[in-house]
Amino acid sequence: MSRYIFKRILGALVVMWVVATLVFFMLRAVPGDPLAAMLFDVGDPEAAEVLRAKYGLDQPVYVQYFKWFGRVLQGDLGNSIYGSRVSVNRIISEAFPRTISLAGLSFIISLLIAVPAGLISAIKKHSAMDHVMTFFAFLGLSMPDFWLGILLIILFAANLHWLPAIGYVPLSEGFWPWFSHLILPSIAVGTAFSAIVARMIRSSMLEVLNADYITVARAKGLYEGRLVLVHAFPNALIPVVTVIGIAFALLMAGAVVVENVFAIKGLGRVLIQGILNRDYPVVQGAILVVSAIFVFANLLVDLLYTAIDPRIRYE
């Protein structure tokens, strides 16, 4: 098992290295000057040369790569070349907790919706309730997450004034301020995820409820609630966990867009702002960190899978 984990971690690191390297070279292979953005406030070719030399952009690409990679290995992502030239490490370490808060809260909220919805749909198969939930699942999957965010702002912030429209408050300033700022974006991010998980739980439960051991348990006179929750549900969870892994990636992707609706300066907003400003170090740093989250989330799910189903053993 530990050998397997070691191999997987190594594989994850290789994926990150490949992504970082690809992005580094592709950014430089494409026409367009990284200094274009800066030159707006410089506007003088000689000053541009000085800046170019200062940021090492006058050197051959492979030299830039090795210098950059050497620094990344030491945990230094460089400095932003836009605006106040803050260090990318600082930008990302400020953004990171926001994105994780958002993804984490939307994960919890969507499971709170998806698990009961999926269970009810499965138990009351083909009932009116089941059809209504199927329809909502379709809606949830077909709705752009950022638009749902806009609708929530229009309803709960602009008209009802129940919740703040935008921004982020760290958890250290109290639970309610943190929660009230995050609840709307979390719903926006989590809805599609919730629809997927609910449908997965439904189909997986239906399969398990048809199994012989459930019939035996029912024949023995087991009461239905215990049958569903204790006997069927844990086994129905196994296939769901794999999908949760894929869907967690969806949550992160959703966070990238939804952060921009709610003006939460998380990783997604940092990445998008970096792209719009052509701020290479920020873009590279953000892509590296976002990619790391995906790769390690996948890894975690695989390991979780073996924990939840002891029949699975990796070599």
Next chain:
Amino acid sequence: MNEPIAGAVAVEAMEDARSVRSLWWAYLLRDKKAVAGLIVLVILIVLAVSASVVSPYDPNAMVFDMMESPSLKHPLGTDDLGRDLLSRIIHGTQVSLFIGISTVVIALLIGGFLGLAAGYYGGWLDNIIMRYIDLQWAFPNFIIAVYLVAVFGPGLSNVIIAVSLAFVDDFARVARGMVLTIKEQQYIAAARTSGASDFRIIWRHILPNASAPLIVQGTVSISYAILAEAGLSFLGLGVEVDTPTWGLILSEARSFFSRAWWLGVFPGLAIMITVLSVNFLGDALRDILDVREGKELSL
């Protein structure tokens, strides 16, 4: 048939194909969701094609009625520059459908080709192709699209390239999986023994049998591609500013949602209705072509 002659066999085969196709349609038309999806999609395509005829106003003309709420004159209201929202949304249909469909066709061609090659030839070619596909598989398509726009920059053609490439892995995986199963069938061995070339085997025997799952994947991907384009446009990474797309209309209206709800509601509704119809259709196709084992899995 006592003495099958070549012509008659060919005619029969054609009739078979035709009846299979009509059976498809019969199945499809029995599914209420699919019919609803089809009707909406046909309407949307008609709207997209005739956008300049059916829109009441020029989508970029400023009519000096700024931020008007929906009325008889402007059924969906106007934006901050006094442009008619309905006309802009109708024109947006063109871009969204065009990008949704074209990106999937490109992704299907590239991914299908890679998957076929990897699955059919195996060995080192399979290794190289699948290493790349697995790498891309580790990330959601939308994130790949964002990464690629980060590299290429925004704009219509760049968005099409980025979204197409982002979906390549899905098609490559489906195609490869199909080839691996079909390759082992006896009729392939028979074709090979009778001296058919690789190209002929792939084109005449493997591709027709691998097409059903690819069609389903393609339909599903269209809905995701439309969502991806809307997301990119909303983030300012999409097409140029003078092209009204649904995501861009939403993005431009950002600061006015509290005063003008219609600017926030209708463009998103257009996206949702389109994606929902594609999803309905895709779901029905999946059932008909029986791509998955259990029908209960259907969403």
